[in-house]
Amino acid sequence: MPVDRTADDLLAAVRASPRAVAAHDKDAWVGLFVGNAAVHDPYGSREHIGRDAISRFYNVFIAPNSIVFQVDRDLVTGRTVVRDLRIATTMSTGATVTVPMHLRYDLVESGGAWKIARLAAHWELAVMIRRLLGTGVAGMLAGVKLGPQLVAELGVGGAMGMMRALRGVGRPGKRVVGRLFGAAAQSDADRMAALFDAGAALELPAGQPVGIAEFAALARGMRWEKLIAAGRTVSASVRIGAARGVAFVDFAATSPQVVAVTVFLDRPIAE
Structure with missing residues (x-):
């Protein structure tokens, strides 16, 4: 179905995210969000609110890794974009894990451009952990490295907040x-x-x-x-x-x- 110009612009704003991730351009990625934006990644964990928190999230989960978005479908309704996709993450140790995912972006106009107000990443942390450990030594080493990184950037509370994603329905x-x-x-x-x-x-x-x-x-x-x-x-x-x-x-x-x-x-x- 044809989309109007606003939908095109919304999609362009969302598609800028994987480009910034692939380029490891932290300023560009963080700059996609409004100042009080919330990132729920994975959904069910403690959210990261505001650009400072989103910047620390980047340091832990994006900066050390190579991340590829494999998108099957984009959906636009109102000011929301939903992506049906898989994400392949290669850790610094060489372990690669692919997980199924649904991403929801809620956007607002800010300074004449579309910015992300809320990002909800629906994926299963338990599945990611099992697949990571299933890669062998490289996966176990990645897990060992991630713990101290989590605490250093997010604090003990932030690390425990991440584990909330293991609970749910x-x-x-x-x-x-x-x-x-x-x-x-x-x-x-x-x-x-x-x-x-x-x-x-x-x-x-x-x-x-x-x-x-x-x-x-x-x-x-x-x-x-x-x-x-x-x-x-x-x-x-x-x-x-x-x-x-x-x-x-x-x-x-x-x-x-x-x-x-x-x-x-x-x-x-x-x-």
Whole structure:
């Protein structure tokens, strides 16, 4: 579907990020963010707020490594860009790990340009750790080096905040999402409703609020893959008819009930 000029500009601002990362241009990368921006990477860990914190995040996770973005799809809705991708990271020790990921960028106009106000990186820290250790000695050495770097740049609290990403809805959350999407694919609104918290918010597509029955009707025959549990959110690559996109399913803070479903799509759903 053709995009308007604003969407082009939003995409250009987002695509500047992997270019700066590849060039190891710290000033350019940090400069993509507004002053009070928040980076949630991985989502579910303690966020990094403000350019000073984002600069320290860069020092730990970007500066020592070679990072390649392998993008399958970009989605633009309003002032949000969602990327469906994999990221291959080669550590300073030579260990290379590739993890599936969904990235969400929320942008604002600042000084006549689009800047990132919030970056949420949905990927699974436990998966990254297992794959890193699976590379052998190089992976273990990378892990040994990372600990002191974390503490030196982020402090003990920051290092512990990173480990929060190991908690969250995990596999049980993925199973709930599987049931939710399975019910939606069969247009079974009653089965869907049983999984929602009272007052749950649904958007299909993103930016268009719908009720459970309407969601079920629109999502008939939907397919999904690449479920990622990060914090209390499960994201998934989805397909509804010819439309492809990414869905974010948010869970209540203290229960397995779903409180929000937002589906970003690359085109309207065919009637």
